[in-house]
Amino acid sequence: MNSKTLPVLIILVFNFGCAQDNFYFNVQPKDASVISGQSTILECNVSNTKQIIFYWTLNGDTVANTTRRYQDGSNLRITRVNREKDLGEFKCIAMNSSTGFSLFSSGASLNVMCELENVEMENNWLYFLVFVQF
Ligand SMILES: *[C@@H]1O[C@H](CO)[C@@H](O)[C@H](O)[C@H]1NC(C)=O
Numbered sequence: 120m121n122s123k124t125l126p127v128l129i130i131l132v133f134n135f136g137c138a139q140d141n142f143y144f145n146v147q148p149k150d151a152s153v154i155s156g157q158s159t160i161l162e163c164n165v166s167n168t169k170q171i172i173f174y175w176t177l178n179g180d181t182v183a184n185t186t187r188r189y190q191d192g193s194n195l196r197i198t199r200v201n202r203e204k205d206l207g208e209f210k211c212i213a214m215n216s217s218t219g220f221s222l223f224s225s226g227a228s229l230n231v232m233c234e235l236e237n238v239e240m241e242n243n244w245l246y247f248l249v250f251v252q253f
């Protein structure tokens with residue numbers, strides 16, 4: 120090996136290592152407050168989607184698709200948020216299907232609120248009382 124081929128080799132090796140998996144999360148799931156029973160979408164995307172497969176985990180377990188909660192493209196759609204079933208940390212995983220290389224997003228949690236029904240009930244009573252006074 121002479122002194123001219125060494126730099127070429129180094130550049131080749133460097134490029135090969137970099138070209139394989141060159142992606143990062145350009146959208147990461149965020150914490151959100153949702154009223155129980157309402158819908159929400161946890162969003163996820165990567166900068167380069169070539170050969171990328173997405174899946175989601177909740178507390179480390181793969182999220183299965185159900186009618187209530189399913190993967191929609193790279194996002195996770197929850198049609199009726201449930202305080203017990205959606206408790207914990209959601210993560211999006213982007214995996215290059217040809218290399219197996221995976222990136223894990225930051226975790227996101229849902230703050231599921233139950234107040235809506237109570238607030239509506241109280242307001243209805245209030246309106247009723249005001250109405251009766253007139
Ligand atoms: C996934 O791996 C293949 C094969 O190495 C590569 O061509 C492709 O660019 C990679 N995808 C991403 C998003 O990095």
Ligand SMILES: *[C@@H]1O[C@H](CO)[C@@H](O)[C@H](O)[C@H]1NC(C)=O
Nearest residue numbers: 145164165166167168192193
């Ligand atoms: C994900 O990001 C890539 C790169 O910016 C973009 O081309 C693609 O349209 C995005 N996908 C969605 C569903 O927004």
Ligand SMILES: *[C@@H]1O[C@H](CO)[C@@H](O)[C@H](O)[C@H]1NC(C)=O
Nearest residue numbers: 174181182183184190191192
């Ligand atoms: C859920 O469905 C999506 C889109 O149909 C698919 O990409 C994903 O792999 C499925 N998830 C599981 C855990 O089967």
